[in-house]
Amino acid sequence: MNIPQEWNKFYLKDVSFVNLMTHRIFNVLIVANPYDAFMLEDDGRVDEKIFNEYTALGLRYPPAFTQVSTIEEAMEVMNATTVDLVICMPGNADNDAFTVARAVKDRFPDIPCVVLTPFSHGITRRMENEDLSIFDYVFCWLGNTNLILSIIKLIEDKMNIEHDINEAGVQMILLVEDSIRFYSSVLPNLYSYILAQSQRFATEALNPHSATLRMRGRPKVVLARNYEEAMELYDKYADNTLGVISDCRFPKDGVKDADAGLKLLREIRRRDEYIPLIIQSSETANRERALAEGFRFIDKNSKKMNIDLRGIMEEHMGFGDFIFRDPATRKEIKRVRSLKELQDNIFNIPYDSMLYHISRNHMSRWLCARAIFPVSAFLKTVTWHRLQDVDAHRRIIFDAIVQYRHMKNIGIVALFNRDRFDAYSHFARIGDGSLGGKGRGLAFLDNIIKKHPEFNGFEGVKVSIPKTVVLCTDVFDEFMDNNNLYQVALSDASDDEILEHFLKAQLPDRFRADFYTFFEATNSPVAVRSSSLLEDSHYQPFAGIYSTYMIPRLDDKAQMLEMLAAAIKSVYASVYYRDSKAYMTATSNVIDQEKMAVILQEVVGKQYGDYFYPNISGVLRSINYYPIGYETAEEGVASLALGLGKYIVDGGQTLRVSPYHPDQVLQTSEMEVALRQTQTHFYALDMTHVGNDFKVDDGFNIRKMKVKDADKDGSLNYIASTYDPYDQVIRDGIYDGGRKIISFCGVLQQGVFPLPELLRMSMRFGAEGMKRPVEIEFACNLNEDRTGEFYLLQIRPIVDSKQVLDEDIASIADADCLLRSHNSLGHGISSDVTDVVYVKTDDDFTAANNPRVAEEVERINRKFLDERRNYVLVGPGRWGSSDYWLGVPVKWPHISAARVIVEVALKNYNVDPSQGTHFFQNLTSFGVGYFTIDANNGSGIYNKALLDSMPAVEETSLVRHVRFDKPLKIMMDGMKQEGVVVF
Structure with a gap:
C-alpha cells in the first residue's frame, strides 16, 4: 500500500457553524382579504402550526405573522416595523395581489414578495397574462402550512447561500421546475426531509449547543424555473452541488423545450461524473431516455412520488445511513449511522463493496450531506482515477476521520x-x-x-x-x-x-x-x-x-x-x-x-514493570520572582522533575529553569551543586496496589522511588547526565556506572524535544487568555526516537496585589529592619501585624525536631485564626517541605494566618530556597510575603537578637511568639524581589 505524500500528510481546516444562516426571516406580513385571512388564521392556524413545525424540527426563531387586508394597512405596518417577507393572496378587486405586490415593490424594492394563490383554472388562466417577474416566487396554496415553512426556508436559503458556501462549504440541492402547482407540492416534502436529516446529523455534535449550530450546515435548496437560471446557479456553485432534481419540460432560450431537462443534466454530467442527477416527469416515455443516460427517474403521476424521491436522495445524495452494498446483488452488507461507526468498520468492508462506493465518490457525498465538510472536501480529491488502491483509500478515509474527530473534540x-x-x-x-x-x-x-x-x-x-x-x-x-x-x-x-x-x-x-x-x-x-x-x-x-x-x-x-x-x-x-x-x-x-x-x-506516563510515571512533570509560572543572571521576572520560570507531579507540589528537589534561558541552569552549573541540588527521588504509581483500602492520605498508593530505579527502567533517556567518579566530571547523557543526575540536558540544551519552545508558548497564550499571570502544570512522555507527547494538566491565575509602593525599599536603613530579604516573593504593603512567631535556632538546633515544630506552629496558627489576627513566621529551611530534613513539614492551613513567611539559612543548616510548592499560588492570592534570608553571606537581615530580647507571649522548647507594641510595616517589591519588615 503506497499512499502519495499529498494524502499521507494533510491538515483539515475546522469549520465553524456559528456564522452560518445569519440572514433570517423574523417578521412576515400577509396581505389577504378577510376570507383568506380567516382561512389562514382559523382553519390554517398558521402561527401555531409554524411554531410547532419549528419546534419539532429543533429550529429556533420561528417568525411572527401580521395579517392585513388592504394596501393602506400593509404600508402602515411596513412603515412602522421591520418586515422581512410579504405574502400576497389574490382576492377581490379592491385587493388584487398583483396591485399590492407592485405597490410593495415600488416602496420597498428589497423586501421579498411572494404570491400565494388558491389553485383553480380561472386563476391559472389569469396568471398566464400577468407579469410574474415582479414577484420573487408564486406558490399554489392548498391549505398546507408546511408550504409557508418552505417559502420562508427557500428565501432564507437564497439570502444565505453565497456566504455559507464560501464560509463553510455548505451544499446546494438544485430543483429545476417551472410548474407552480408541482414545486408548491414538492418543496414542502423536500424541506421536511432535509430538516429531519439535519436533526439526525446534528447528533454528530458533542453537546446540545453544537448540535443546534450544526443544523445550520444543512444543504440549501435553490429553485430555478428555466434552463438559463439553472445553468447560472450550477456554474456558480458547481463544487458545492449535492445533486440536481429537474423536470424534463421547461423554458430554454425563452420557449418551452420538451427536452430541456435532459439537455441540462447532460451538460452537468459532462462536467461532473459523480453528481446524482434526477429527472422528474409526468411523461412516462421519458423514463427510458433518462435511465439510458444514467439519470434517476421519478414519475410525477405516481401516488408515491415523494417516497420515491426520498429513496433516491437517501441512496444517492448521502442522506440517511450509509449502506455498503454488494455491487453484484445490491444486497446490504453493512449499515453505518455515524462517523465513529464508519471509522470502526472501514477496514472490515469487503473489497468489491469498498471499490464500488469509492469509485462513485459515495463516501464524500455522504459526509457532505451530514455537514462534515472538511473530510468530505478532502476525500473528494482522492478519486479512484488518481489512486487505484482500495486499501490505501481505507487508510486515507480512516486517517481523515481520526484527524477530524480529534480536531472537533x-x-x-x-x-x-x-x-x-x-x-x-x-x-x-x-x-x-x-x-x-x-x-x-x-x-x-x-x-x-x-x-x-x-x-x-x-x-x-x-x-x-x-x-x-x-x-x-x-x-x-x-x-x-x-x-x-x-x-x-x-x-x-x-x-x-x-x-x-x-x-x-x-x-x-x-x-x-x-x-x-x-x-x-x-x-x-x-x-x-x-x-x-x-x-x-x-x-x-x-x-x-x-x-x-x-x-x-x-x-x-x-x-x-x-x-x-x-x-x-x-x-x-x-x-x-x-x-x-x-x-x-x-x-x-x-x-x-x-x-x-x-x-x-x-x-500521563508509561508503565515500567509494576510502576507508572512520566519522564517529565513540571509547574510553569509566567512571573519569575527568583530571576537569576539574564532572567527577568516577566520571562517566567519552570520547575521540572522526573516522575509524578506530586513530587513538585510536595516541595521536592526540582530543576529550576527559565524557558527563555534553557542553557542557564544554576543547579547544574557546578559539579558540587549538581550533585547536591538535583533530584534523587521521584514518585510513581504502584500498579500492584489493588483494593478499596483508601486512606485520608491520597498518596497511599504512590511510591517514593530512587533515581537509580528509573535508570533500570530505561526512562532517563534525554533527561539525565552521568557523574563520572573517576574523572570527577558530569557528562550529558546516560553511561554505564556513575550516578545519574536529573539535568534534562537533552530537552533543555540539546534540542531533542522542543520543551522550552512549548513552555514559552504555553506561558504566553495562557497569560494572554487569562489576562493575568498564570501557573500551569504539565507532563511529558519522551520516546527513544525523540518523539513525544506534551500534556497541559492545569492552569490557574496568579493574582498579584495591586498596592503601590510609595518608597524605595532599598533606601530604608538596615538599622530599622527586623527582616530584610533580597530574594522575596510577593508584592504590596501591610501595616497591621504586630506578632512574630519564630523557630528557635540556637546551637542545639536539629532538623529532626521539625515535625514537632510543625505541630506547635499549627496550634499557634489556630489561635491566630480564632482571633482573626496575622503574624510574621520565621524558621530555618523550607516551609512546607514533605522531607522534614529540608524544612518544617507544614501544610498551608497550618500557617494560613501568616502575613509573611521567612526561611532563614543557618551556618550548620543551609537549604536552598524552596521551589514548586502549592504555597506559591496561595501566597500570591492572599498577598502573603515569602522571604529568603541568608545573613551568613550578607544576603539579608534577620534581627533575631531583638526578638530574643523581647518578652514572649508564648514559648516552648522549639518555638517562640512575641508581640510588638505598634504594628510592623511590611513592604515587598515583587518585580525587584526586595522585601523588608520595619519595626
Missing part, C-alpha cells in the same frame, strides 16, 4: 455519550452542574490548544490535555442527599471517620456503564482529582487543599470500577476534612456552600 466540553466516547474523544461532562475550578481550567487549556495550532507544529510532538471526563457538581449534590451525608460531614468527626462514612455510601448506579466506557477509551491508570467550585477561582485558589487519588489500570474492569468509586467518594470526603474546614475559615468561606466536581483523567 479539542476545545469542546462534550456531553458524555457512551456510544461516542472512545480513544479519539477528549473532554466530556457527566451532569448539568458546574465543572468546578480545575474543570474550567482544563476546558480553557483545551480551547487554547485549539486556538493555537502552532502548538502542534513540531514534527513528532503531540500537544493536548489528557483524556478527561468531569462529574459535575450536581452529581455531588445527588450523592450527598441520597446518602444523608451532611450530618456527619459537617460534624466535628475525625477525617478517618468521615472517610469511612463516605466509602460506605453509594454512587448512582447509572454511571457504571459510563465508567466502563471511560476505561476502554483511556487504557491507562486514572487520576481522580478534585474540582471544587472555589478551587482555582481567581481570588481564592484552593490549590492542594482537596485530595487527588490515582488508581491503576486493571484487566479486571469490575475491580477497577470498585477502586474508581472509592476514589470518587474519597475526593468528596476531602471537602469535609479538618484542614479543609480550617482553610474555609481562613478564607471566610462557608463549608456548606462548597460543591465538588470530580475530574476523571488518564494519568
Whole structure:
C-alpha cells in the first residue's frame, strides 16, 4: 500500500457553524382579504402550526405573522416595523395581489414578495397574462402550512447561500421546475426531509449547543424555473452541488423545450461524473431516455412520488445511513449511522463493496450531506482515477476521520455519550452542574490548544490535555442527599471517620456503564482529582487543599470500577476534612456552600514493570520572582522533575529553569551543586496496589522511588547526565556506572524535544487568555526516537496585589529592619501585624525536631485564626517541605494566618530556597510575603537578637511568639524581589 505524500500528510481546516444562516426571516406580513385571512388564521392556524413545525424540527426563531387586508394597512405596518417577507393572496378587486405586490415593490424594492394563490383554472388562466417577474416566487396554496415553512426556508436559503458556501462549504440541492402547482407540492416534502436529516446529523455534535449550530450546515435548496437560471446557479456553485432534481419540460432560450431537462443534466454530467442527477416527469416515455443516460427517474403521476424521491436522495445524495452494498446483488452488507461507526468498520468492508462506493465518490457525498465538510472536501480529491488502491483509500478515509474527530473534540466540553466516547474523544461532562475550578481550567487549556495550532507544529510532538471526563457538581449534590451525608460531614468527626462514612455510601448506579466506557477509551491508570467550585477561582485558589487519588489500570474492569468509586467518594470526603474546614475559615468561606466536581483523567506516563510515571512533570509560572543572571521576572520560570507531579507540589528537589534561558541552569552549573541540588527521588504509581483500602492520605498508593530505579527502567533517556567518579566530571547523557543526575540536558540544551519552545508558548497564550499571570502544570512522555507527547494538566491565575509602593525599599536603613530579604516573593504593603512567631535556632538546633515544630506552629496558627489576627513566621529551611530534613513539614492551613513567611539559612543548616510548592499560588492570592534570608553571606537581615530580647507571649522548647507594641510595616517589591519588615 503506497499512499502519495499529498494524502499521507494533510491538515483539515475546522469549520465553524456559528456564522452560518445569519440572514433570517423574523417578521412576515400577509396581505389577504378577510376570507383568506380567516382561512389562514382559523382553519390554517398558521402561527401555531409554524411554531410547532419549528419546534419539532429543533429550529429556533420561528417568525411572527401580521395579517392585513388592504394596501393602506400593509404600508402602515411596513412603515412602522421591520418586515422581512410579504405574502400576497389574490382576492377581490379592491385587493388584487398583483396591485399590492407592485405597490410593495415600488416602496420597498428589497423586501421579498411572494404570491400565494388558491389553485383553480380561472386563476391559472389569469396568471398566464400577468407579469410574474415582479414577484420573487408564486406558490399554489392548498391549505398546507408546511408550504409557508418552505417559502420562508427557500428565501432564507437564497439570502444565505453565497456566504455559507464560501464560509463553510455548505451544499446546494438544485430543483429545476417551472410548474407552480408541482414545486408548491414538492418543496414542502423536500424541506421536511432535509430538516429531519439535519436533526439526525446534528447528533454528530458533542453537546446540545453544537448540535443546534450544526443544523445550520444543512444543504440549501435553490429553485430555478428555466434552463438559463439553472445553468447560472450550477456554474456558480458547481463544487458545492449535492445533486440536481429537474423536470424534463421547461423554458430554454425563452420557449418551452420538451427536452430541456435532459439537455441540462447532460451538460452537468459532462462536467461532473459523480453528481446524482434526477429527472422528474409526468411523461412516462421519458423514463427510458433518462435511465439510458444514467439519470434517476421519478414519475410525477405516481401516488408515491415523494417516497420515491426520498429513496433516491437517501441512496444517492448521502442522506440517511450509509449502506455498503454488494455491487453484484445490491444486497446490504453493512449499515453505518455515524462517523465513529464508519471509522470502526472501514477496514472490515469487503473489497468489491469498498471499490464500488469509492469509485462513485459515495463516501464524500455522504459526509457532505451530514455537514462534515472538511473530510468530505478532502476525500473528494482522492478519486479512484488518481489512486487505484482500495486499501490505501481505507487508510486515507480512516486517517481523515481520526484527524477530524480529534480536531472537533479539542476545545469542546462534550456531553458524555457512551456510544461516542472512545480513544479519539477528549473532554466530556457527566451532569448539568458546574465543572468546578480545575474543570474550567482544563476546558480553557483545551480551547487554547485549539486556538493555537502552532502548538502542534513540531514534527513528532503531540500537544493536548489528557483524556478527561468531569462529574459535575450536581452529581455531588445527588450523592450527598441520597446518602444523608451532611450530618456527619459537617460534624466535628475525625477525617478517618468521615472517610469511612463516605466509602460506605453509594454512587448512582447509572454511571457504571459510563465508567466502563471511560476505561476502554483511556487504557491507562486514572487520576481522580478534585474540582471544587472555589478551587482555582481567581481570588481564592484552593490549590492542594482537596485530595487527588490515582488508581491503576486493571484487566479486571469490575475491580477497577470498585477502586474508581472509592476514589470518587474519597475526593468528596476531602471537602469535609479538618484542614479543609480550617482553610474555609481562613478564607471566610462557608463549608456548606462548597460543591465538588470530580475530574476523571488518564494519568500521563508509561508503565515500567509494576510502576507508572512520566519522564517529565513540571509547574510553569509566567512571573519569575527568583530571576537569576539574564532572567527577568516577566520571562517566567519552570520547575521540572522526573516522575509524578506530586513530587513538585510536595516541595521536592526540582530543576529550576527559565524557558527563555534553557542553557542557564544554576543547579547544574557546578559539579558540587549538581550533585547536591538535583533530584534523587521521584514518585510513581504502584500498579500492584489493588483494593478499596483508601486512606485520608491520597498518596497511599504512590511510591517514593530512587533515581537509580528509573535508570533500570530505561526512562532517563534525554533527561539525565552521568557523574563520572573517576574523572570527577558530569557528562550529558546516560553511561554505564556513575550516578545519574536529573539535568534534562537533552530537552533543555540539546534540542531533542522542543520543551522550552512549548513552555514559552504555553506561558504566553495562557497569560494572554487569562489576562493575568498564570501557573500551569504539565507532563511529558519522551520516546527513544525523540518523539513525544506534551500534556497541559492545569492552569490557574496568579493574582498579584495591586498596592503601590510609595518608597524605595532599598533606601530604608538596615538599622530599622527586623527582616530584610533580597530574594522575596510577593508584592504590596501591610501595616497591621504586630506578632512574630519564630523557630528557635540556637546551637542545639536539629532538623529532626521539625515535625514537632510543625505541630506547635499549627496550634499557634489556630489561635491566630480564632482571633482573626496575622503574624510574621520565621524558621530555618523550607516551609512546607514533605522531607522534614529540608524544612518544617507544614501544610498551608497550618500557617494560613501568616502575613509573611521567612526561611532563614543557618551556618550548620543551609537549604536552598524552596521551589514548586502549592504555597506559591496561595501566597500570591492572599498577598502573603515569602522571604529568603541568608545573613551568613550578607544576603539579608534577620534581627533575631531583638526578638530574643523581647518578652514572649508564648514559648516552648522549639518555638517562640512575641508581640510588638505598634504594628510592623511590611513592604515587598515583587518585580525587584526586595522585601523588608520595619519595626
